Amino acid sequence: MTPKDTLGRPMRDLRISVTDRCNFRCVYCMPKEVFGRDFRFLDRGEILSFEEIARLAAIFVRLGIEKIRITGGEPLIRRDIEELVAQLARVPGLNDLTLTTNGSLLTRAKAQALRDAGLRRITISLDSLDDEVFRRMNDVKFPVSVVLDAIECAIAVGLTPVKVDTVVRRGMNEKGIVDLAARFRGTGVIPRFIEYMDVGNSNGWKMDDVVPAREVIATLGTQWPIVPVDANYYGEVAERWRYEDGAGEVGIISSVTRPFCSACTRARLSAEGKLYACLFASQGEDLRALLRGGASDEAIAARLGTVWQARDDRYSEIRTSNTPSGAKVEMSHIGG
Numbered sequence: 249m250t251p252k253d254t255l256g257r258p259m260r261d262l263r264i265s266v267t268d269r270c271n272f273r274c275v276y277c278m279p280k281e282v283f284g285r286d287f288r289f290l291d292r293g294e295i296l297s298f299e300e301i302a303r304l305a306a307i308f309v310r311l312g313i314e315k316i317r318i319t320g321g322e323p324l325i326r327r328d329i330e331e332l333v334a335q336l337a338r339v340p341g342l343n344d345l346t347l348t349t350n351g352s353l354l355t356r357a358k359a360q361a362l363r364d365a366g367l368r369r370i371t372i373s374l375d376s377l378d379d380e381v382f383r384r385m386n387d388v389k390f391p392v393s394v395v396l397d398a399i400e401c402a403i404a405v406g407l408t409p410v411k412v413d414t415v416v417r418r419g420m421n422e423k424g425i426v427d428l429a430a431r432f433r434g435t436g437v438i439p440r441f442i443e444y445m446d447v448g449n450s451n452g453w454k455m456d457d458v459v460p461a462r463e464v465i466a467t468l469g470t471q472w473p474i475v476p477v478d479a480n481y482y483g484e485v486a487e488r489w490r491y492e493d494g495a496g497e498v499g500i501i502s503s504v505t506r507p508f509c510s511a512c513t514r515a516r517l518s519a520e521g522k523l524y525a526c527l528f529a530s531q532g533e534d535l536r537a538l539l540r541g542g543a544s545d546e547a548i549a550a551r552l553g554t555v556w557q558a559r560d561d562r563y564s565e566i567r568t569s570n571t572p573s574g575a576k577v578e579m580s581h582i583g584g
């Protein structure tokens with residue numbers, strides 16, 4: 249029986265972080281000043297093995313999870329990640345398997361290996377087409393061209409529809425919204441513009457740096473008439489907007505100005521095996537101890553059910569500009 253939380257929300261969407269490491273230092277997620285040389289990342293022995301992740305995934309799916317998104321840090325940093333994809337693709341009852349990457353390691357061969365292993369589609373982050381802006385935002389001077397090649401590789405092997413995620417931060421990349429949209433019109437690629445969020449404790453978030461969804465929509469609307477379309481499914485994160493001229497659609501993820509907690513069906517599993525009930529949570533439930541302590545699948549399922557049924561998270565609905573940042577889990581630790 250699918251457990252529902254205290255707000256009646258079922259568990260449908262599981263995000264699995266397979267590493268807390270990344271080769272980028274995006275200023276809104278993993279600023280260098282915090283995630284520098286001395287930062288202690290998880291050791292190999294601390295992170296779940298592919299077999300442990302697949303076992304947990306099968307239990308989650310029996311509890312109602314329909315979609316799994318593989319995240320990080322940067323998931324392609326984890327060696328032989330396609331082996332995990334293959335194990336997850338074999339989980340009975342799983343309807344959708346996707347992955348979010350910064351594209352830096354997504355070669356044609358890697359894209360093909362992921363596709364062959366059973367990955368259905370992929371989301372690639374790209375914050376700007378302006379090379380100088382992009383290099384400044386990823387803060388490792390990584391060029392746009394390689395990410396654009398990765399998008400072409402994903403399309404070529406059929407990891408479609410490809411979604412391209414852009415975190416819009418005022419004073420950094422908002423002037424590039426139209427160029428990004430123009431680049432992908434008529435290609436089947438779905439650009440998604442994400443409101444800059446106060447994730448974790450490290451990015452120095454201020455409400456003034458947020459470009460509200462309505463402003464992004466207005467900006468696009470000055471170029472091309474766009475109309476809202478219904479969500480593909482209950483709990484879908486992005487608002488969908490379609491070009492009236494048939495050139496495709498764009499997504500808007502508006503956690504700050506138009507929160508969507510009321511239909512949030514997302515659970516998050518960190519690389520060291522903790523279950524987080526919200527992107528802005530500070531505590532996670534230790535599932536690794538159960539796994540490595542000899543607990544049965546039934547015992548783990550019962551624990552998951554109890555944790556989810558007690559869930560009352562709706563951070564974005566109660567956030568105000570002076571919500572204390574507190575000790576939230578870092579986004580790079582649980583994946584967006």
Ligand code: SF4
Nearest residue numbers: 509512526527561564
């Ligand atoms: S803030 Fe938390 S509860 Fe709200 S939509 Fe995001 S993850 Fe879900």
